[in-house]
Amino acid sequence: MQQRLTPLQARQKIKYYCAYQERSHQEVKNKLYEFGLRKDEVEEILSELISEDYLNEERFARIFAGSKFRQKQWGKNKILHELKAKSVSPYNIKIAMREIDEDEYARCLEKLTREKWNALKNEQYIIRETKTIRYMMQKGFEADQVKNVLKNLRGK
Structure with missing residues (x-):
């Protein structure tokens, strides 16, 4: 536990914290506590x-969703779950x-x-399919969409 800051000290520190990277309201609130x-x-x-526009939940949510998809290749389910975990409002999540x-x-x-399907080419068919679906679901993609892609891959 760190030493208690005065409101003025906390104000200065938290502005830097928010300016460094976009933050959710909940992250900032926790930090202040x-x-x-x-x-x-x-x-x-x-x-x-x-x-003062240091904190904007809509901006945070948009940047979070876009960057997690483009940089980490997360699926919608994982992004949705993480935004909810950060207490972002349903409106801003949408x-x-x-x-x-x-x-x-x-x-x-x-x-x-x-890529996952091809990486598992030495596995038995059913294990290969199960591992591919499980991996994609962990990344946050929808199982039915993954199954459709697999069906197309097998058709080739």
């Missing part, structure tokens, strides 16, 4: 950060999910499924 602030101080600083281009998503799904 870690600084030892009381609820009324936390609420005051949060509203100040929002009014906006964030629009950041994922459907065509790009389908290409990514097919590419990753094909």
Whole structure:
């Protein structure tokens, strides 16, 4: 546990924390409580950060969804779950999910499924299929879509 910060010290630190990278409201709130602030101080600083545009939940959610898909190749289910875990509002989650281009998503799904399928070519057919589906679901892709891609791969 770190030493309790004054509201002024916390305000300076949290502005740097928010400027460094986009943060969810919940992450910032937790950090302020870690600084030892009381609820009324936390609420005051949060509203100040929002009014000064250091904190914007919609912007955070859109950047989070877009970057997790493009950089880590996460599927929609995993992104949705992570945004919920960060206490992002359903409205902002819906906006964030629009950041994922459907065509790009389908290409990514097919590419990753094909790569995993090919990497398991020495496995028995049913094990190969099960491992591929499980892997893709862990990445957050929808099982029915993965099965459709597999059906197309087998048809070739």
